[in-house]
Amino acid sequence: MAYSDKVIDHYQNPRNVGSFGTSKDVQTRTDVGVGIVGAPECGDVMQLQIKVSANGVIEDAKFKCFGCGSAIASSSLATEWIKGKTVDEALTIKNTQIVEELSLPPVKIHCSVLAEDSIRTAIDDWKKKNGVATNAATGAAANAH
């Protein structure tokens, strides 16, 4: 599989790797939205955490990713793009933009879809925690039980 230079760059120098606390901590924090999408048996799990101000601006974003190079690059890129945006602006990001930016081949399009899903899921989580009406959630965050 030949990767584009941008994918390789994100893989080698991922932007915004990390989290705002353990999975338990962030569950209760109302300024943090969490999106975990994918599944280990599918070979992709993306975790996106956003720190949102009271007026709905994404002040910071962190990701973690179990997945191929394209999945890592897609989630790394997603954090770059959403930082500084309002949650509503962030929701306009489409997976096709990620495909274009990273020159993903057709077999890797699902990585960009996951990245878009992780943004939606994280924002939905923040909205729910703050009593803001959400659009229909595209996927439920993973719940430990």
Next chain:
Amino acid sequence: MAATTPVYMDNAATTRCDPRVVEAMLPFFTENYGNSSSRNHSFGWVAEEGVEHAREQAAALIGATAKEIIWTSGATEGNNLAIKGAAHMYAKAPEGQPNRGHIITAVHEHKAVLDPCKRLQREGFEVTFLEPKADGVITAAQVKAAMRPDTILVSIMWANNEIGTINEVPEIGKLCHERDVIFHTDATQWVGKMPTDVERDHIDLLSWSGHKIYGPKGVGALYVRRRKPRVRLEATIDGGGHERGMRSGTLNVTGIVGFGKACELCKTEMDRDGERLLKLRRKLEGELSKRIEVTQVNGHAEKRLPHICNISFGFVEGESLLMGIKDIACSSGSACTSASLEPSYVLKSLGVGDELAHSSLRLSLGRWTTEEEVDYVIEKIAKAVEHLRTMSPLYDLHKEGIDISKIQWQTH
């Protein structure tokens, strides 16, 4: 001495052609270029001599006689000819009718065995696909339990190409001979690396390939037993009646000469190579397991080829790991490296979870693998796994003490 990169650790995929093999082949391109079937001139005779000498060399490697060797284009063709050829020859009912006979194979065989078996299923044969236990080994007891009065053929590989596990082939062969069932083994990863004796080990049909034993690509051999019992096959390629009518077509003289030389070299060097590679493989597995937590070596601990290591690193996806070690040539069982987007069916058959199958690497050593290379690979993998785990949400959950298998994931 440092290893020179890239490091080649994909010898189960293919091997470097030994320079001594190339040397033996060269005159057959430009000087002795005759067709070995040309019986009326010296060009043909010299080519035929080359082919027959190679047949002796190939037979000697497996304890057969030269007449029992049929040249093929490789193990895929050998497997097809053996399985379809035997099934059609020993069928219990003619084409178009049901209940044509029962065949036994295993779910984690190579596709070159599985796909011919599936075709036979569509043609009215019944096939049992045995499932290995967690160690990956197919036992004679399993084959025995699957045997039926109408069983005509058993095809069990000698050693698995992904995990290197060794099946109970001599015992299975003995069982087949007691019951007059034809026994085929795909010995592609075994022959040339491990001592083989088709008489002692009760083999009727055995396929192998040149390019896995430091010979050229595009040439292979099928052993077809001639006595006790005399095994007959229906040809899959018809034509000029070459190779006792079992495989027509002008012989690949240069390839065959190279194949013969490769067999000869393996016969004399396999003990030394095997001992050396086993030491290196143990070091590789030992060090990786010691330095990286949640690491699992796949397949039976002992019943495994000396040169194949299949290892899973938890919480890290295989393709991204390959990306982090891109100057090491090896394979992964990750879905992302396959066309089908499914993780390795071989690892899945062992009950290795999908997640660990996605996290697996196959490192396979060969005649030119050095200890420096092994050291380099250990360092490089340890570093790449560490890098990826800093990014892995699964590793975080693991450290928090959460069992990721108990999480309900949102699957696509």
